[in-house]
Each structure stands twice: as structure tokens, then as C-alpha cells.
Amino acid sequence: MLRYARSARGPIALTALLGTITALLVLAQALLISAALSPVVSGSATLRDVLPIIGGIAAVFVCRALVVAAREAVSTRAAAAAVSELRGRVVDASIALGPRWRATNGAETTTLLSTGLEDLRPYFVSFLPQLVLVCTVTPAALGVILLLDFWSALIALLVIPLIPIFMILIGRFTQAASEDKLASMKRLTAQLLDLMSGLPTLRALGREKAPRTHLRALGAANTKATMATLRVAFLSGGVLEFLTTLSVALVAVEVGMRLVFGNISLFHGLAVIMLAPEVFEPLRQVGAQFHASANGVTASRAAFDIIEEAESVDSPGAATCPDLSSTQIVLDGVGVRARGAWAPAPTSGIIAPGIVTALSGPSGAGKSTIVACLLADMTPDAGRIILRQTASASNDEGIALSDIDPTSWRDQISWVPQSPTLVPGTILDNMGGLPLEDLETAAAATGFDTVLATTPDGWKTTIGTGGVGLSVGQRQRLALTRALAAHSQLVILDEPTAHLDALSEETVVRAIDDMRREGRTVIVIAHRAAMMEAADSVIAVRSAADEEAHA
Structure with missing residues (x-):
């Protein structure tokens, strides 16, 4: 992706930096809340004693909100830059491939330049930032849990591999559904463009209503492909929700039982319970946003194919034309x-x-x-x-x-x-x-x-x-x-x-x-x-x- 959308490299690097800051803020938030609650609950401190910690928690909340807003702004800018650059490169590639290629692939290219690449925005706005959080927040939170409580970290480590395994299995179905959706859109666009170009002739012959049934069938096929993609997305979302809820519940039950028997301190237990969702939340969001961006990723592959096909064409000459x-x-x-x-x-x-x-x-x-x-x-x-x-x-x-x-x-x-x-x-x-x-x-x-x-x-x-x-x-x-x-x-x-x-x-x-x-x-x-x-x-x-x- 970054090979063809160079303008998005800077915003993506900044998104990675903001993801690292988010990971630090998540850890600080969980540890500060635990530090404030545990002495108050155990009776060893009053609310006034922990006011400085509460002030720190408020500051962390504000900083985290600002970082999230900045991350969304940067990712939106990256999406706009990437889509614009890819569109320009596809247009340049179609020009380089010549009128013969455009006559054969014009409708498909039109679909790609309009709705196809527009679907790539969720990839940059939603999926990519969550992927960065998987690489920063998840290992950071898991590392702190490991320092606080080995058994809770072990439960998380056993459950985490199940999430990408299920994502891969469901992702195969999603890719096929997305490819069907893009192919359906290309067929519908090609037929619609052909109908629009021939509409004056059809009207002159009194046959402008004849293609109605065919277009209705194409529209129904497009709707069917869209619903198939949504079904897979909802299925995968349910699976991810089940796995993350189960894993957090297992950690909470295990920590609760050990708190009852006094095998873990209240500070450690609260910190582990608050960090456990942060381990799995980025993974869940990646799975959910993957399906939202699947159509755009499929379209980007089609764009890359066009660009690479144009790059394989011999470069134009450089000699000056004679008089x-x-x-x-x-x-x-x-x-x-x-x-x-x-x-x-x-x-x-x-x-x-x-x-x-x-x-x-x-x-x-x-x-x-x-x-x-x-x-x-x-x-x-x-x-x-x-x-x-x-x-x-x-x-x-x-x-x-x-x-x-x-x-x-x-x-x-x-x-x-x-x-x-x-x-x-x-x-x-x-x-x-x-x-x-x-x-x-x-x-x-x-x-x-x-x-x-x-x-x-x-x-x-x-x-x-x-x-x-x-x-x-x-x-x-x-x-x-x-x-x-x-x-x-x-x-x-x-x-x-x-x-x-x-x-x-x-x-x-x-x-x-x-x-x-x-x-x-x-x-x-x-x-x-x-x-x-x-x-x-x-x-x-x-x-x-x-x-x-x-x-």
C-alpha cells in the first residue's frame, strides 16, 4: 500500500507515534485508578488522601481524548491523501495503457475510481489505527499484567491466538464476498454506462423501457453481494465479541477468586481487571474494522494491478521529434x-x-x-x-x-x-x-x-x-x-x-x-x-x- 500511496507515509508514521502514546496513557490510567481505589476500598486512606491521584487520572483522561482526536484527524488526512494519490496514479496508468485498454476496461476503471477506492477510507480511518494499537497497547498491557500477575497473563496468552485464527478463517469468506461485491458493481456500472450512451437511440426507437428488467436483475445481484458481505461481517463480529468477553470474564473470575483467598493484593487485582479489556479491545476492533475496509482493500488490489500493468509497458521515447x-x-x-x-x-x-x-x-x-x-x-x-x-x-x-x-x-x-x-x-x-x-x-x-x-x-x-x-x-x-x-x-x-x-x-x-x-x-x-x-x-x-x- 505504502509503495503506491507515498503521501500517506508521514501520517501513518504519526499514527504509529500516537498509538505508542496511547499505550502509555492506557497503562497510566489503569495503574492510577488502581492506586486511587485500592487504599480507599481497604480503608487505609481517605478520599482526600487520593485527590492528587484523582487529578492525575483526570489529566490522563484529557490527554487520551486529545490523542484519540489527533489520531482520527491524522488518519483522515492519510485516507484523503492515499485515495487521491491512488486515483491519480490509476488515471495516469489508464492513459499510459492507451485507448485500446480503456475501451475494454473503461467501465471497471470508472467503478474503481469512484465507489471502489472511496471504500478505502475506512482502512486508513478505522482499521490501520486499530492495527497500530494492536502493536502497541496489546503488548504493553500484556507485559504489565505479566509483571503484576503471572496466571492472569497466562490466561490472556492462551486466548489471544484464538482471535487471529478465527479472523483468518472468517477473512477468507470476507475476501471472496468483497470480490463478488466489486465484480457486481463493475457489471452494474458497465451496463449503466452502456445504457446511458445508447439512451437517445433507444428513445428514438421507443425501446427505452426494454433494459429495465435487466438492470433490475443487476441491481438485485449487487444487493445480494452486499448482503453476503454484511452477513460475514456480523458473523465475525459475534465471534470476536464472544472470545473477548470470555477471556475478560475468565481473568476477572480468576482474579476475584484469588482476592477472596488473599492470594493477590487489591491494587494488583484491580489493575489486572482494568488492563485485561485493553489487551483484547484492539484485537476486537481490528477484526470489526477489517470487514468495514474489506471492499476498499479489494479495490486497492485492483488499482495496484492497473498501476503495475502500466509500469510493465515500455517507457515512451525521449528523442525530439524532427520538423x-x-x-x-x-x-x-x-x-x-x-x-x-x-x-x-x-x-x-x-x-x-x-x-x-x-x-x-x-x-x-x-x-x-x-x-x-x-x-x-x-x-x-x-x-x-x-x-x-x-x-x-x-x-x-x-x-x-x-x-x-x-x-x-x-x-x-x-x-x-x-x-x-x-x-x-x-x-x-x-x-x-x-x-x-x-x-x-x-x-x-x-x-x-x-x-x-x-x-x-x-x-x-x-x-x-x-x-x-x-x-x-x-x-x-x-x-x-x-x-x-x-x-x-x-x-x-x-x-x-x-x-x-x-x-x-x-x-x-x-x-x-x-x-x-x-x-x-x-x-x-x-x-x-x-x-x-x-x-x-x-x-x-x-x-x-x-x-x-x-x-
Whole structure:
């Protein structure tokens, strides 16, 4: 845990120190109470005689309350720091693992980042401080009992091993129940996210109520898993309560009998009886809080798996990206495996600088996957992407894209996906701080100026998440305008005319021509004839089965 949540190390060390102080205060409290009661009960002293001791007891009570409050504050801070750091590391790991991994594990990661790691807070707030007390208060109290009365210490020593044995046995069931609970939450979240993304389509078809039964079944399964975890927790709590009560009762009976026969002094007997619960209370609390934090511990293991998987991925390159205005991009047998086949099959081609290159092929052939490789979001399973200077293309082996620093590579790229990322705010807020003059010029080239003319406030018009307030075609023009105004040397477009009419398509084609005249390299995923005709070169992309790919 501390390996991945380094920010919690300091608070945890402070929690250990406070646990040691608590152990000393527990001993002082028991011994002072015994010292005050025994002479008064035996009649050898009056209440006035023990007033200084009572003052000491009051001071110990106050100090113990302050230490408990400080321990809770520190453990809460440790929980917040650990959960925040783990969330950040899981997010960084999911980014490092790429879009292909996120597409497969997105729902599970969402569950982990929300409710999963949030359940880790009880581990730091409740379980860990009690574990510290087991390591401090329990041995300290047991040691003092041993000094005061050997037989009472022997009874405690015989009972103590039973508690972890039962905890281990019950903990096995708890871990399985917690894993079922997390898996159930992941399934429910995945189905819910899928339903939410497809809800507009379901409503359009009048089928929005169809998934109700399935979601109700998933909810019932989640409830069942939760109740199974609670049943185990209550069972273990009952067992621990029985063992601790039995052990304290045995010590009390043994001490009482010996007091009757005069085999132990009243001071020693009272001290032993008051210290006996302190021996077992931390153990009981550890068992009880273990179940409260079990879901979080299970989630943390899932987080560690993601982080370790990301650490096993090769580190990105460190070389500086060359100037793309004079660099060929060579696809050297680039292929990616997907579901037992290749999409794309190993593909080769040269993307020359300053021209428009189209990636052509049927749907599912792997055109978007090649683009993901070009964006350094994915590593091909076969082949590689090479950057080669055109001035020495004949004798220059070039540099592999995997050896280049991704940041310096992406700094020269503008990427326009089919569904552009738009944030709530004004249209101008979504333009990345580009100069307004450049935006006006780009808008005239892409036809976005006509869109602005129909809006109430032009560039200051407010839009919602994902571009709500603009049509699909208008969002596409906005993204194209942003790419044109950025003056990036390499522009990658994913079917930029997919949602446009013929007139708008012609405007976009003219904008791409403008980029070419400026000497920019343009890569287009193309299906329509107009885009194919606008391209200077075409790279055919296809999918293939394993045997075809290696044929």
C-alpha cells in the first residue's frame, strides 16, 4: 500500500507515534485508578488522601481524548491523501495503457475510481489505527499484567491466538464476498454506462423501457453481494465479541477468586481487571474494522494491478521529434491484433510531407486504429512507424515513432475525430486560446462563419457538454476550424465530411486544399468519393485473419 500511496507515509508514521502514546496513557490510567481505589476500598486512606491521584487520572483522561482526536484527524488526512494519490496514479496508468485498454476496461476503471477506492477510507480511518494499537497497547498491557500477575497473563496468552485464527478463517469468506461485491458493481456500472450512451437511440426507437428488467436483475445481484458481505461481517463480529468477553470474564473470575483467598493484593487485582479489556479491545476492533475496509482493500488490489500493468509497458521515447514539414511518415507493416484477427492487417505506405493522404478501406478494417498508432496512443503489434527526412530519404533509415518523445510529436499535430471534444462554455473557450484573427480566417475557409452568423452571440455563444446547442455538422466544422487555425504541420481528420451535406462537404474539401497549399501534411480517413478525389495518395487498409496476415 505504502509503495503506491507515498503521501500517506508521514501520517501513518504519526499514527504509529500516537498509538505508542496511547499505550502509555492506557497503562497510566489503569495503574492510577488502581492506586486511587485500592487504599480507599481497604480503608487505609481517605478520599482526600487520593485527590492528587484523582487529578492525575483526570489529566490522563484529557490527554487520551486529545490523542484519540489527533489520531482520527491524522488518519483522515492519510485516507484523503492515499485515495487521491491512488486515483491519480490509476488515471495516469489508464492513459499510459492507451485507448485500446480503456475501451475494454473503461467501465471497471470508472467503478474503481469512484465507489471502489472511496471504500478505502475506512482502512486508513478505522482499521490501520486499530492495527497500530494492536502493536502497541496489546503488548504493553500484556507485559504489565505479566509483571503484576503471572496466571492472569497466562490466561490472556492462551486466548489471544484464538482471535487471529478465527479472523483468518472468517477473512477468507470476507475476501471472496468483497470480490463478488466489486465484480457486481463493475457489471452494474458497465451496463449503466452502456445504457446511458445508447439512451437517445433507444428513445428514438421507443425501446427505452426494454433494459429495465435487466438492470433490475443487476441491481438485485449487487444487493445480494452486499448482503453476503454484511452477513460475514456480523458473523465475525459475534465471534470476536464472544472470545473477548470470555477471556475478560475468565481473568476477572480468576482474579476475584484469588482476592477472596488473599492470594493477590487489591491494587494488583484491580489493575489486572482494568488492563485485561485493553489487551483484547484492539484485537476486537481490528477484526470489526477489517470487514468495514474489506471492499476498499479489494479495490486497492485492483488499482495496484492497473498501476503495475502500466509500469510493465515500455517507457515512451525521449528523442525530439524532427520538423514534420520535411519528414516522411513511413508505415512499415503496421498491424494490430483484435479479437483473434488483424485490424488492420500489416499495412505499408509512405505519407509524404505537404500532401493529402487518404486511408481507405471498409468499416472495421482498422483505419482508426492506424490513426491511434500515429497519435502514439497505441503501439502496433506488428511493424513500426518511421520518420524519415525527405532530403536524405534514400539513405536515411529514419527514427521509429516509439523512440520519439510523445509530447514533442503531438505538439506538431492537430487531430479532428468524428466526435470532437467540446467543453461547456463559449465557442471561443473551445478554441484553445488561438488568436481571434486566425480563427476568423479559418472559419471563413471551413464555412463555420455561416454557423456563427446564425448564433446569438457569435464566438461568445454558450454551448453545453459535447457541443449541445450545435448540430453534429456544426460541431465538425468547429473542430475543423480549430485544426486549421492551429497551423499544426500534421493534420489528421477522421471522416471530416461524414455528417455534412454536399455543399458543406465541398467547403471542407476546399479547407483541406488550403492546408495543402500551406504545405501542411494532411491524413484523412475517407469513405466518400469527394474526399478520395481530393487526396494526392491513397493507402489501402484491410483486416485479415491470422493465416491471411502471415500469408
